[in-house]
Amino acid sequence: MERIVRKYRGKGFKLTPQRIAILKFLEGNTNHPTADDIYTEIKKKYPTVSFATVYNTVQALRDRGELLEITIDPERKHFDPNPSAHHHIMCTGCGKIGDVFFDYSESLGLPEEVTREFAVTGNHIDFYGICSSCRAKTS
Amino acid sequence: MERIVRKYRGKGFKLTPQRIAILKFLEGNTNHPTADDIYTEIKKKYPTVSFATVYNTVQALRDRGELLEITIDPERKHFDPNPSAHHHIMCTGCGKIGDVFFDYSESLGLPEEVTREFAVTGNHIDFYGICSSCRAKTS
DNA sequence: TACTATAATAGAATTATTCCAAGATAGTAA
DNA sequence: TTACTATCTTGGAATAATTCTATTATAGTA
Numbered sequence: 001m002e003r004i005v006r007k008y009r010g011k012g013f014k015l016t017p018q019r020i021a022i023l024k025f026l027e028g029n030t031n032h033p034t035a036d037d038i039y040t041e042i043k044k045k046y047p048t049v050s051f052a053t054v055y056n057t058v059q060a061l062r063d064r065g066e067l068l069e070i071t072i073d074p075e076r077k078h079f080d081p082n083p084s085a086h087h088h089i090m091c092t093g094c095g096k097i098g099d100v101f102f103d104y105s106e107s108l109g110l111p112e113e114v115t116r117e118f119a120v121t122g123n124h125i126d127f128y129g130i131c132s133s134c135r136a137k138t139s
Numbered sequence: 140m141e142r143i144v145r146k147y148r149g150k151g152f153k154l155t156p157q158r159i160a161i162l163k164f165l166e167g168n169t170n171h172p173t174a175d176d177i178y179t180e181i182k183k184k185y186p187t188v189s190f191a192t193v194y195n196t197v198q199a200l201r202d203r204g205e206l207l208e209i210t211i212d213p214e215r216k217h218f219d220p221n222p223s224a225h226h227h228i229m230c231t232g233c234g235k236i237g238d239v240f241f242d243y244s245e246s247l248g249l250p251e252e253v254t255r256e257f258a259v260t261g262n263h264i265d266f267y268g269i270c271s272s273c274r275a276k277t278s
Numbered sequence: 279t280a281c282t283a284t285a286a287t288a289g290a291a292t293t294a295t296t297c298c299a300a301g302a303t304a305g306t307a308a
Numbered sequence: 309t310t311a312c313t314a315t316c317t318t319g320g321a322a323t324a325a326t327t328c329t330a331t332t333a334t335a336g337t338a
Contacts, residue, residue, distance in 0.1 A: 014304055014315055035294075050318050055295065057316095071210045071265070076294065089249075089257050100253055107246030110228075110266065114239055118228050118268035125264050126210070127249065129257035153284055153335055174325075189287050194326065196285095215325065279338100286333070297322065304315080 003027075013060060018042060018049050022057050026067070026081040032088070032097040034076050072097060072126040089127035093134030100127060142166075152199065157181060157188050161196045165206070165220040171227070171236040173215050211236060211265040228266035232273030239266060 004023045008015050021042050031037070035054050042049045058079055061067035070078040072090045078097060080088075087100040108123055143162045147154050160181050170176075174193050181188045197218055200206035209217040211229045217236060219227075226239040247262055 010305080012315095016304070016316060018317070048318070050320090051295075052297085052319085053317055069213055071213050074208055074210050074216060077213060089253060089259070091257065092260065098253060098256060100249060102250050104246060107243060108264065108266075110239060111241050114228060114237060114266075117237060117271055118230065118266070119274060120228070120266055120268040121231065122267040123264055124267075125247065125262055127247075127253075127257070127259055128261040128263075129259040132256055135258060149336085151284095155285060155335070157286070187287070189289090190326075191288085191328080192286055281338080282334105282336095284333105284335080287331085289329090291326100291328070293324100293326080295323080295325100298320090300318090302315105302317070303313100306312085306314100308310085308312100 018053050032078040087125040091131035096131050171217040226264040230270035235270050
């Protein structure tokens with residue numbers, strides 16, 4: 001909490017109670033929550049919180065480069081409060097998303113017919129797999 | 140058209156005029172259309188076609204492994220009638236999506252802490268960049 | 279030719295997300 | 309400490325993408 005206040009105070013980012021609750025929920029969270037996950041959690045403490053607040057806050061964080069929007073799940077967006085370049089893996093059984101911290105950039109050279117048309121600025125790898133608990137269930 | 144009939148006849152996939160039109164539109168199409176793109180196109184010839192038909196058809200094709208659903212664009216799903224393993228690049232200026240035909244699988248080993256938890260089954264790389272026409276506009 | 283399983287349609291329903299107007303408040307400057 | 313104002317929160321409406329449902333139509337077959 002003190003850390004959060006220190007980080008955001010006086011940076012043109014108004015620290016409201018709802019925002020602090022969202023920031024606390026996200027800090028160190030590696031579950032890749034959806035907007036609904038965040039909303040449901042914050043609602044416990046602030047029953048009148050609205051989705052607009054959740055979306056406004058994640059957008060403000062994204063604009064500041066402090067949160068990533070993840071597209072690995074075709075059904076809905078997930079958010080990752082760790083903005084450092086990394087990749088993700090999703091279980092095709094239960095939808096669980098894990099982080100992949102490994103720098104593949106040296107290996108991701110593009111064919112010339114692509115670089116002729118696109119100036120590449122970034123990349124992100126989606127891995128798919130089956131998590132251990134889903135494997136335990138089906139075997 | 141004959142090719143399409145040959146490919147699907149007697150395979151439990153009913154070839155209706157609407158489906159044939161969708162298949163013809165998709166065949167060799169590298170523009171990665173959205174459901175709306177397909178709908179708009181088919182509507183020209185079959186004004187009463189519905190979105191349900193478009194979604195049913197792409198889902199049937201996906202189930203048969205003949206079409207990929209692409210998640211690179213956070214705003215909407217795109218479809219790729221080329222089901223062979225490949226990757227994509229999207230222009231962050233105009234949203235144009237290009238194909239990347241290169242097999243990176245040798246380079247995409249995963250850290251042990253990931254393979255301990257997930258049995259990996261696949262991967263897909265999203266590249267981001269600026270396409271040539273967007274570069275021409277801004278410079 | 280007739281039958282039947284499957285598809286097409288219109289429109290309603292659902293879900294995710296964004297927008298909007300009104301009231302509330304955090305951060306500031308005095 | 310006070311007062312100001314830019315920014316935030318809220319509820320609800322709006323939008324957009326997608327799915328569902330009941331009904332009618334039809335492709336493929338026997």
